[in-house]
Amino acid sequence: MRTSKKLLPLLLAAALLLGGCAAPSRGASAAQHKVWLVAKSTDTAFWLSAFGGANAAKAEYNVDLTIVGPETEEDYEQQNAYIAEAVEQGAEAIVFSAISYTENAAAIDAAADAGLKIVVIDSDVDSRKVGARIGTDNVQAGRMTAAAVLDTEEESLCVGIVNFDLGSRNGQERELGLRQALEEDARVTGAYTVNVQASATAAQTGVEILLAEHPDVNALVGLNEPLAVGVALAVERLGLSGKVRVVGFDTNVQCVDLMRSGTVSALIAQNPYAMGYLGVETAWQLLEGQSFDPDRLIDTATTIISAENMFTIESQKALFSFG
Numbered sequence: 001m002r003t004s005k006k007l008l009p010l011l012l013a014a015a016l017l018l019g020g021c022a023a024p025s026r027g028a029s030a031a032q033h034k035v036w037l038v039a040k041s042t043d044t045a046f047w048l049s050a051f052g053g054a055n056a057a058k059a060e061y062n063v064d065l066t067i068v069g070p071e072t073e074e075d076y077e078q079q080n081a082y083i084a085e086a087v088e089q090g091a092e093a094i095v096f097s098a099i100s101y102t103e104n105a106a107a108i109d110a111a112a113d114a115g116l117k118i119v120v121i122d123s124d125v126d127s128r129k130v131g132a133r134i135g136t137d138n139v140q141a142g143r144m145t146a147a148a149v150l151d152t153e154e155e156s157l158c159v160g161i162v163n164f165d166l167g168s169r170n171g172q173e174r175e176l177g178l179r180q181a182l183e184e185d186a187r188v189t190g191a192y193t194v195n196v197q198a199s200a201t202a203a204q205t206g207v208e209i210l211l212a213e214h215p216d217v218n219a220l221v222g223l224n225e226p227l228a229v230g231v232a233l234a235v236e237r238l239g240l241s242g243k244v245r246v247v248g249f250d251t252n253v254q255c256v257d258l259m260r261s262g263t264v265s266a267l268i269a270q271n272p273y274a275m276g277y278l279g280v281e282t283a284w285q286l287l288e289g290q291s292f293d294p295d296r297l298i299d300t301a302t303t304i305i306s307a308e309n310m311f312t313i314e315s316q317k318a319l320f321s322f323g
Contacts, residue, residue: 039069053276073198080107093117095279098125100167142177148266160210203230225250
């Protein structure tokens with residue numbers, strides 16, 4: 001998948017949100033389009049930020065927006081039920097983040113065949129009927145994760161990777177980029193993966209498994225927000241802060257605090273607010289007759305945040321997104 005060169009800075013999304021308070025919405029004179037956002041979950045900081053962006057676009061474009069998501073990031077069947085419900089309720093477009101690249105595909109195809117426009121954000125689905133794709137270049141983000149792991153004076157590195165469901169496209173792409181970059185550094189003696197459910201508790205168990213099987217692990221990676229939290233908490237609880245390098249995804253407040261205390265070395269900050277905003281905006285644009293190249297990812301940008309740069313203006317914007 002190619003990546004577009006034009007990125008939407010978070011400030012632009014914020015400006016649009018603020019501007020919407022003072023001027024009529026762009027869709028005010030047009031028919032109100034009915035859009036559903038089907039997320040992977042509804043209670044993480046990542047998705048709450050994405051919903052903030054989606055609601056800003058809802059106001060800007062006068063969209064009738066429904067937001068739903070399952071209780072866990074493994075329940076693709078509930079996502080499929082939501083997709084069918086969106087069709088039944090007369091939705092015109094779905095903004096979708098797939099739990100399973102393959103198991104969500106038939107439901108998305110059916111919705112597209114029923115006439116709905118489909119916009120993917122965050123995590124892809126195996127469908128050729130998607131109108132636009134928005135989110136992180138996850139292979140590149142994986143390589144950025146490796147760069148954060150390798151940013152150390154350690155002469156030897158053994159890396160433990162805590163990843164989520166094998167069916168989720170973004171997790172597998174992150175690990176691909178991570179492993180590609182790790183293989184290029186002679187200091188890396190091994191890289192081992194455990195796949196767990198996307199929860200902090202499961203991640204802590206995953207860390208215990210990795211350390212029991214590979215006691216030489218001195219760097220740990222959590223490849224999404226709940227896993228990053230779990231990895232960091234496990235390292236802190238085991239008294240390994242400062243001894244095991246921790247790199248996580250996303251900007252949960254717990255991980256930010258643990259970075260300040262020295263347990264977390266770096267965070268890979270995505271831009272969920274922009275994903276939510278652009279998802280709804282692009283759905284509206286598709287419904288208004290615009291077209292996009294679905295093979296060209298609309299990249300919402302990713303940033304490495306470390307203890308050294310976390311207080312810069314740019315890092316603060318990434319850590320504490322609007323919404």
